[in-house]
Amino acid sequence: MPNQAMNLTFGDLIIIEIALVHYMKDLDLSMQSGQYISELLGKLEYEMAQLRQGGGERPPIEMPTGGPTLVPDK
Numbered sequence: 001m002p003n004q005a006m007n008l009t010f011g012d013l014i015i016i017e018i019a020l021v022h023y024m025k026d027l028d029l030s031m032q033s034g035q036y037i038s039e040l041l042g043k044l045e046y047e048m049a050q051l052r053q054g055g056g057e058r059p060p061i062e063m064p065t066g067g068p069t070l071v072p073d074k
Contacts, residue, residue, distance in 0.1 A: 010051045
């Protein structure tokens, strides 16, 4: 199987967050597993904020070469 990234949508991340919060309610947060899940929730929140702001990487816009050059009015 080729090594490909998984693109999760905002809705996917919300469902994962809800599932983790539901799982955490009976988990001891002083345990290593509880701390890891808490950290994972922070990562989810960050990713959702990036998606909400449209912070995804966008390819650069290629400017056409040649043709007329526009000169601003003085």
